[in-house]
Amino acid sequence: MDRASLDRIDQGILAELTRNARISHAELAAKVLLSRNAVRQRIDRMERQGYIQGYTVVAGAPGQGLVSAFLMVYRKDRVRGADVIAVLQAIPEVVLCDVVSGDFDLLVRVEARSLERIQEIWEQIAATPGVADTVTAMTLSNYVRRAAPLMPT
Structure with a gap:
């Protein structure tokens, strides 16, 4: 997957999700200047196309307890x-x-x-x-x- 083929808005969505995968669609929409529904549709499309392949949880502080x-x-x-x-x-x-x-x-x-x-x-x-x-x-x-x-x- 070549991220260069994504437009500026999709790249912004990926950047925000990378910073915080739990961000709400409404908050994400405000950051990229789209409607909540448009953001949801773009995320769904990027998941189908393989640009988003999963979401990860890192429990606890890094290095503590693991x-x-x-x-x-x-x-x-x-x-x-x-x-x-x-x-x-x-x-x-x-x-x-x-x-x-x-x-x-x-x-x-x-x-x-x-x-x-x-x-x-x-x-x-x-x-x-x-x-x-x-x-x-x-x-x-x-x-x-x-x-x-x-x-x-």
């Missing part, structure tokens, strides 16, 4: 490993799963309330049919954490 880890997952079959991805999608604490180049196949970020929960998730992933091996790196500190920026126009 333990995070990166799991590098090696699949037995890189081409037919969709079953592994399906298992990862079903785990609510998995906040990122990317297919990557290099030695391992998947980079998975897990954020959980406890180290014990990270352990349980690791055991579940390691026992998944189709997983050949895993390597885990615990997050010690988090210095940069932000939403992806909107592309400039």
